[in-house]
Amino acid sequence: MTEPPVAERAASVRHALLFQTTLALLAESAEPRKAADVVAAVRARVPFTDHEATLTASGKLRGDTAIRFDSSWARIGGWLLKGHDGWEITDRGRAGLAEYPNAEPLYRAMLEDYEREFAERKAAQAQDAASAKQARLEAALELVEAGSWTTYGDLAEVAGLSAQTVGSFVAQSESPNGFRVLSANGKVSEGFRWADPDRRDDPRALLAEEGVEFDQEDRASQAQRLTAYELVQLLDGESGEAPRRAWLIRGGNVNGKNLIPQWLSLGWCSIAASQIRPLDLPLTRRQIAEIVEIDYAQKSYNTRNEKVTEVDLFLNRVQPGDLVLTNDGARFYLGEITGAATSVASTDDRSNLRRPVTWLNPESPVDLVDLPSGVKPLLSSQQPIVDLTSDVAALRALVVTDEPAQEAAKEKATPELRLAPATDGLAARLLVSRVWLQDCIDLLADRRQMIFYGPPGTGKTYLAQEIAAHLTDEPNVKLVQFHPSYSYEDFFEGYRPAPSPDGSGTVGFALVPGPFRRLVDAARENPATAYVLIIDEINRANLAKVFGELYFLLEYRDRSIDLLYSTGTEAGFTMPSNVFVIGTMNTADRSIALVDAAMRRRFAFKALHPSTEPTRSMLDKWLAAQGLPDRNARVLDRLNELIKDEDFKIGPSYFMRDSVYSDGGLRLMWETSILPLLEEHHFGEGIDVAKEYGLDRILKRATSGMDDEPAKPTGENDEGPDAPSEITNAE
Structure with missing residues (x-):
């Protein structure tokens, strides 16, 4: 809820006089009066000024809007009651009439009571966004009076909540207006239940009794619907000059x-x-x-x-x-x-x-x-x-x-989005050249999508995360990992089991946004800020199935399309230009040549191979920065010389862990990480991986500078009589 701007509102519409007349009419009545009757009676007793007789942006008389608007504040302040039977004055309202014969003091006293009650409600609620949204939802629901109706979606849009959350709130709320909330098609929800379990009234019959018209298929008249726009106008009022659109x-x-x-x-x-x-x-x-x-x-x-x-x-x-x-x-x-x-x-x-x-x-x-x-x-x-x-x-x-x-x-105007340029400090920390790093940023600025591909251990995911962190703030970066069962519904949006929107406890299906949809929606609200999605192991999923029609938008950011689950009534979906995608692809799992042609056309590809820069010198740079000898860099060089397939060479990150440089750490890493990778690579080839790629043998070649020599038959000592029985890190 927002507090009513007293000075601005009173300057153009006679709020005080209209409110005093409303109270007086209700005080004269022994029974509750319907809202429409009260408004018409006030208009008859106090003829509207020319300004009050003009229409608001929602097409309603300004005077009528003021009466309904102020009555809502009065209800919160305890001056009025609003129920199924209509409006009625409370003891506090009668006391106010008696105490303040003049309209202005009366109106201000009501506003003071409203502000006091509203402050107490705010203090009683947790001070977070969810509470604020619920308070706005409650206020919006109170505005849906007899003879009108709204939808779960309208209330959700006003409050910034999901339709399911709105349904649960409406079902549990003590508000008498809950039955006036219908489905998007204008029908009473099939799962509608009264909050009072003993109540058996037919909500459609009650709506018809209040004047809501239904067609032959039991759909409420759109003429009597309070849309999200109209609810916002009633909630926020009209203060000052309307913003230009x-x-x-x-x-x-x-x-x-x-x-x-x-x-x-x-x-x-x-x-x-x-x-x-x-x-x-x-x-x-x-x-x-x-x-x-x-x-x-x-x-x-x-x-x-x-x-x-x-x-x-x-x-x-x-x-x-x-x-x-x-x-x-x-x-x-x-x-x-x-x-x-x-x-x-x-x-x-x-x-x-x-x-x-x-x-x-x-x-x-x-x-x-x-x-x-x-x-x-x-x-x-x-x-x-x-x-x-x-x-x-x-x-x-x-x-x-x-x-x-x-x-x-x-x-x-929204400032133009500019990606932060590469810096020498960032390049040094990532162990790459500034030129290479700037190439990556330029590719993202130009193509919006990029994939790092290469064998395991080449730092693909680490580089993606660090570049994203350089381009934007942490909340604007999201990482997802693809796998064979990943789908469009997981990635973007899909229907999930959810409680019925009317809160009846039955289970239905609701359209739930996935991580990419949430990122895109956030990016749309902040067009001058970069938002980055990192997709780890992008080639492990069925990409055509996961991306669906989004493939088109990755390439054509200036076009809109209907989404898989769109209703067809909303404007087409667009991909904001400030959304960037960085994927990582392990070539040991799948060659780039096997990647979907549509994907290759929409993504820029940057190779990270151990035999080429910047990966080739990463380990040397890291060892120098740590003050360690370069022996392990030479070990990695000799190992990769034995591996002929570029996509299966070993990356430097396996050697860039502190545990590798503890006693026995290198051997443990070799046996638990390097050899299993090579066994998978040579599976079915009849090669003794442990002998062909034995650490002692590789280490001897690295430290002696010997040329490659074939491994001896199994059972022979392939190290010679002087070979060490245990490799330590003191060497």
């Missing part, structure tokens, strides 16, 4: 005709609304839904819902001062909405709803390549109106002409 409105192909030249020459934009009757504006969302239900009766329920959203956006959400973007092919035009919407009977039914626009660049369109990076992926969305507000500052910077305005717009 930006919208993509399509006109390049309206039923086969390009309307952009007409828009630019006549100074307007439009939506077709081809089957809607001439409208007497303004209209609330509820009125729009009622009209669409009739005029589009032949269309599906889903089509009608989409049409309601489109018309409501154009008439109520788009406001004067907002920025509008449209395009004629690759030429993009920006304008500013200058007035209210009008309903006209266009001759071809392609522009029945219009808004006046001052076009800012009719003679100098913006090229596609110059658009903000966040806008480009949304261009492929199939929605007729797309919200671009997250890039409003960057869009405005494209058309402002005076220098101060340009600078101000640039300051507000």
Whole structure:
């Protein structure tokens, strides 16, 4: 919940007078009164001012909104009760009326009680994000009054919670409004249960009794739904000037005709609304839904819902001062909405709803390549109106002409993402050259995806983690490990068993985000920050199965697609440009030649082989930094000379552990790590791995500089009479 900004609210709407009248009406009534009756009675007793009679962005009278909004604070402060039967005044409310005959002191006293109660609630709750979200959910649920309904998804969006969490809360809450929360299709959830186990009322019958209309398939009327947007407006109120928004409105192909030249020459934009009757504006969302239900009766329920959203956006959400973007092919035009919407009977039914626009660049369109990076992926969305507000500052910077305005717009725009360059310190710590390290960073900046590949022990995962830590903060890095049973549902999103959203205790299935989806969603909120996904052992999974349609987005970051589990009603999914993927691939498991061609095209590959830089000199550098002799580096060199297959040579990391340099540590590591790897490599070849790659023999060759000599038959002393019986680290 947010505290009501008293001074700002009272400056434009007569909150105090309307609240005093509300209390007086309830005090006169011996029985609870329905919310709609109270609001209508207040309006009749205190005629609205011109400002109070205007519509909010959600299409409701400002005066009506103020009455409902203040009644919610009064309920929390203990001045009102709200139940199934309606509103009624409490003893505290009656005492307030008696104590404060003037409206302003009365209103302030109510707000003080609200603030005190709200502070006590906050103090009683754990001070974490979950508690804040639950408090917001509780406040939103209290706003769903008789004659209206909302969905689990709407409440989840408002509170920032999952629909399942919302369902559990609603089922356990003492709020009388829980039965007004329906499924997304407008139906009472099949698993709905009252919090009171002895209650047997039919929730649909109660909703109908309160005035909610249902169609023949028991779906509630969209006209009576409180959407997430409307709940946010009621929760947060209207203080100060509304923030300017930006919208993509399509006109390049309206039923086969390009309307952009007409828009630019006549100074307007439009939506077709081809089957809607001439409208007497303004209209609330509820009125729009009622009209669409009739005029589009032949269309599906889903089509009608989409049409309601489109018309409501154009008439109520788009406001004067907002920025509008449209395009004629690759030429993009920006304008500013200058007035209210009008309903006209266009001759071809392609522009029945219009808004006046001052076009800012009719003679100098913006090229596609110059658009903000966040806008480009949304261009492929199939929605007729797309919200671009997250890039409003960057869009405005494209058309402002005076220098101060340009600078101000640039300051507000999202800064360009730049990856931190390689440093000498980081290169020294990673035992690689700064040039090689910078190549890796440049590849990520260019391709966004990169794979380190090579034999075991070459530091692939370590390098990936350290580079990621250099590019961004730790919370923005996520590591996952692929394996043969890993799937798209594990990686990105999929349906999992979950409690029913109505909290009834039954088990259903819910769409649950995986690690990559969570990372992408976080990246979208912080476009100037790098987010890095590290995929360890990327070649061990069925990559086509795991990535699915995401393969496309890895290559085409400026496009959008429908996801496997999308409903089809939302805008297409895009991959933010600030998401980077670093994979590691063990070539001992699978050659790069066997990697899916689609994957090879989308990833840059950097080899880490023991015989080439930077891996070849890593052990020498590490030994020098530790103040140790280079004997083990020569041992590794001689060992790898015996291994002919590049993909099975041994990496230096096995020798870069402190335990190797304790007494007997080298031999223990050799027997438990090196020899098992080589036995797997030579499996079925009839080679005695222990003799061919015996530590004593390799050590003798390393320390004497002898050329390679064949191993003697099993049973012979392959070291000679002077060979040491135990290798120590004192050598």
